[in-house]
Amino acid sequence: MARIEPTHGTDGAADAGEGARRAHGRRKAVRYAVPVAVAGVAAASIGIGTALASSGDPDLPKISAQDLIAKMAKSDTQQLSGTVKVTTDLGLPSLPSGLSLGDAPGGGKAGHGSGGKDAGADTSPQAKLTELASGTHTLRVAADGPDKQRLSIVERAAEYSMIRNGGQVWAYDSKSNTVHHSTAPKGAHGGKEAPQELRGASPQELAKKTLDAVDDSTSVTVDGTAKVAGRDAYQLVLKPKAAETTVGAVRIAVDAKNGVPLKFTLSPKGGGKAVVDAAFTKVDFGKPGADTFDFKPPKGAKVTEDKADGKEHKAGPGKDAGAPDLSGMNVLGKSWTSIAELKAPGGVGSGAGAKGAKDAGPAGALLDSLGSKVSGSFGSGHVFSTRLVNALVTDDGKVYAGAVTKDALIKAASK
Numbered sequence: 001m002a003r004i005e006p007t008h009g010t011d012g013a014a015d016a017g018e019g020a021r022r023a024h025g026r027r028k029a030v031r032y033a034v035p036v037a038v039a040g041v042a043a044a045s046i047g048i049g050t051a052l053a054s055s056g057d058p059d060l061p062k063i064s065a066q067d068l069i070a071k072m073a074k075s076d077t078q079q080l081s082g083t084v085k086v087t088t089d090l091g092l093p094s095l096p097s098g099l100s101l102g103d104a105p106g107g108g109k110a111g112h113g114s115g116g117k118d119a120g121a122d123t124s125p126q127a128k129l130t131e132l133a134s135g136t137h138t139l140r141v142a143a144d145g146p147d148k149q150r151l152s153i154v155e156r157a158a159e160y161s162m163i164r165n166g167g168q169v170w171a172y173d174s175k176s177n178t179v180h181h182s183t184a185p186k187g188a189h190g191g192k193e194a195p196q197e198l199r200g201a202s203p204q205e206l207a208k209k210t211l212d213a214v215d216d217s218t219s220v221t222v223d224g225t226a227k228v229a230g231r232d233a234y235q236l237v238l239k240p241k242a243a244e245t246t247v248g249a250v251r252i253a254v255d256a257k258n259g260v261p262l263k264f265t266l267s268p269k270g271g272g273k274a275v276v277d278a279a280f281t282k283v284d285f286g287k288p289g290a291d292t293f294d295f296k297p298p299k300g301a302k303v304t305e306d307k308a309d310g311k312e313h314k315a316g317p318g319k320d321a322g323a324p325d326l327s328g329m330n331v332l333g334k335s336w337t338s339i340a341e342l343k344a345p346g347g348v349g350s351g352a353g354a355k356g357a358k359d360a361g362p363a364g365a366l367l368d369s370l371g372s373k374v375s376g377s378f379g380s381g382h383v384f385s386t387r388l389v390n391a392l393v394t395d396d397g398k399v400y401a402g403a404v405t406k407d408a409l410i411k412a413a414s415k
Contacts, residue, residue: 058225058232065220075259082283087136091387125171142288165293179297182306203278207252207261217241228253228262229280244408245336268387275388339402339412378413
């Protein structure tokens with residue numbers, strides 16, 4: 001656990017036994033969130049807590065950062081329903097004409113078949129959730145224990161829903177009237193756990209992942225209170241100390257009553273508006289109606305089955321066409337300065353920079369148009385930058401990526 005800076009309501013005695021509490025806090029942190037997190041994705045929402053009158057911040061009892069983290073760890077809330085408004089602003093660069101982030105090596109579309117318009121549609125949760133990587137989105141969420149969850153992405157004239165009910169997982173796109181069906185994975189202890197698409201996306205899970213990465217390189221404090229979705233909350237602030245990271249601070253609004261994270265905001269070191277911020281605008285911790293999790297494919301809907309043997313011809317969970325193979329990924333460093341090292345997808349790197357865009361095709365055009373050329377003892381390559389994540393693609397086909405500076409990537413590649 002990171003060093004917890006003193007706040008009101010604590011004194012020097014809090015330092016006694018700090019090492020033991022650190023180990024205990026780290027173990028507890030992995031279970032503080034709603035086990036069936038279903039809302040949000042790396043996203044940024046409206047500043048609901050700051051849009052209050054000057055006297056709107058609740059007057060709550062003082063609490064230390066250590067005690068607030070412990071409160072989150074003890075939270076066992078498993079039922080909720082509500083609305084989440086999310087927005088992501090990574091500052092992704094515009095692609096050259098004729099190219100898209102879905103372009104697979106060879107000029108095909110990742111996740112798309114070779115047929116017509118319908119054949120190119122991918123209704124799988126992985127494909128849909130990538131759309132939440134930019135812009136503003138409204139989601140309706142509901143959960144009732146570890147085997148019942150629902151997440152709906154509400155659009156202007158359509159809705160995309162993911163429903164988990166027992167062992168069955170459905171994804172329905174009303175716009176194309178298509179359905180993706182799969183079976184929920186079995187947990188390590190024989191039970192069922194939420195599918196990855198319904199985990200790791202809510203303010204709760206975003207907060208959990210952040211706390212799991214916290215160590216002595218992080219300053220952790222409580223910075224006042226706020227109202228989020230009409231509920232009183234404490235504001236936990238995490239600030240990395242490492243100069244190499246591009247993360248400025250993470251702010252987590254924690255429900256004062258039940259310890260559930262209600263809002264997650266990640267701000268870049270470079271300043272400006274949040275890169276990632278996910279917040280409930282409405283939330284109810286009562287039991288949702290049982291019919292919330294019922295689903296039957298509508299008449300005339302095209303249903304794609306995700307086969308358990310993983311040989312499904314369409315992109316299914318963990319099998320997105322055109323996605324990089326992460327099996328050989330190596331993580332360099334730790335905490336806020338972690339860098340992922342992996343082999344680039346086919347057609348990216350592998351001499352593309354040396355050959356030029358003309359010979360390397362769409363991948364080469366992307367490299368030369370968007371990346372800044374760099375060199376070092378590793379050879380040469382291109383660095384691609386966003387407001388948070390930077391990536392170095394070397395000409396010999398390696399990728400180094402992380403929420404770190406360009407110099408940190410070059411240093412890692414040169415070792």
